[in-house]
Amino acid sequence: MPQFRACVSVRLRSSVLDPAGEAASSAATRLGVEGIKNLRIGKIIELEIEAPDKEEASKRLELLSDRLFSNPVIENWSLEINSSSPNSLT
Amino acid sequence: MTIGVVVFPGSNCDRDVRWAIEGCLGAPTRFLWHETRDLTGLEAVILPGGFSYGDYLRCGAIARFAPVLQSLVDFVDQGKKVLGICNGFQVLTELGLLPGALTRNRDLHFICEPALLSVSSSRSPWLAPYPRGETLVLPIAHGEGRFQCSSDTLKKLEDEDSIALRYQNNPNGSISNIAGITNAKGNVLGLMPHPERACDPLTGGIDGKEILKALIS
Numbered sequence: 001m002p003q004f005r006a007c008v009s010v011r012l013r014s015s016v017l018d019p020a021g022e023a024a025s026s027a028a029t030r031l032g033v034e035g036i037k038n039l040r041i042g043k044i045i046e047l048e049i050e051a052p053d054k055e056e057a058s059k060r061l062e063l064l065s066d067r068l069f070s071n072p073v074i075e076n077w078s079l080e081i082n083s084s085s086p087n088s089l090t
Numbered sequence: 091m092t093i094g095v096v097v098f099p100g101s102n103c104d105r106d107v108r109w110a111i112e113g114c115l116g117a118p119t120r121f122l123w124h125e126t127r128d129l130t131g132l133e134a135v136i137l138p139g140g141f142s143y144g145d146y147l148r149c150g151a152i153a154r155f156a157p158v159l160q161s162l163v164d165f166v167d168q169g170k171k172v173l174g175i176c177n178g179f180q181v182l183t184e185l186g187l188l189p190g191a192l193t194r195n196r197d198l199h200f201i202c203e204p205a206l207l208s209v210s211s212s213r214s215p216w217l218a219p220y221p222r223g224e225t226l227v228l229p230i231a232h233g234e235g236r237f238q239c240s241s242d243t244l245k246k247l248e249d250e251d252s253i254a255l256r257y258q259n260n261p262n263g264s265i266s267n268i269a270g271i272t273n274a275k276g277n278v279l280g281l282m283p284h285p286e287r288a289c290d291p292l293t294g295g296i297d298g299k300e301i302l303k304a305l306i307s
Binding site for chain 1: 147148151155183184189190191193194195196197198236238239240263
């Protein structure tokens, strides 16, 4: 069965306040790094999946992203998927 | 007249809820481990506060798939009452039994204090004893209680008269000061404040008692 390596990025919708992002932004300024704007904190979920083909892997990952990894009320997600041979998974 | 109290790994208000229901209201309770599907013989179910499944991923995101909650959806369809307190409210939104989502508090602090609340709707049995506008004081204790929803959802909540409780000083930045909502039918209530911690004068007030009484009425 082919294996795929996937990465799902989950981001807060732009309309949703991100207080943690604002706190990190203010820490960046304290570190002396200037010019930081619109810092937003999201999540990255990496996983490997076995599926008959890439289309099927995508379908399963879309379901997971919609129903588990993100909450559509407050978050958006995007998916990256790559083929991966078993012996390259280290 | 038994009240079910759901226990997830990480629940921590389950015993407080039992104390409030049994000790203050005199009704029997049954703990429902998250893996059970059996809700027979129950009058109502409470999802207590805590950190179900460690709040991993998002608060309530993993609890949503617990077997007990699959049965709870049918339980709600039958018109039976379900109360979600704090983490229980978060679980109900993730499950889709209530709209919206609970997000990180505006000022990032975990807030643990008595909250001044206004009754926004007396439509549901939960707050029927109170006139609209009545002030209640209930403790809050949460880091992620900022209620969020789209403007369409907010309008729907208002049109359906489903906003049950509002904060008077909005400590967490919730949209429209929302502290608790019901579903359209009114049999499901989710709220961030803890009524079970306000059922005896010794623990700081009894304003939570009437809300819990709705479970057995």
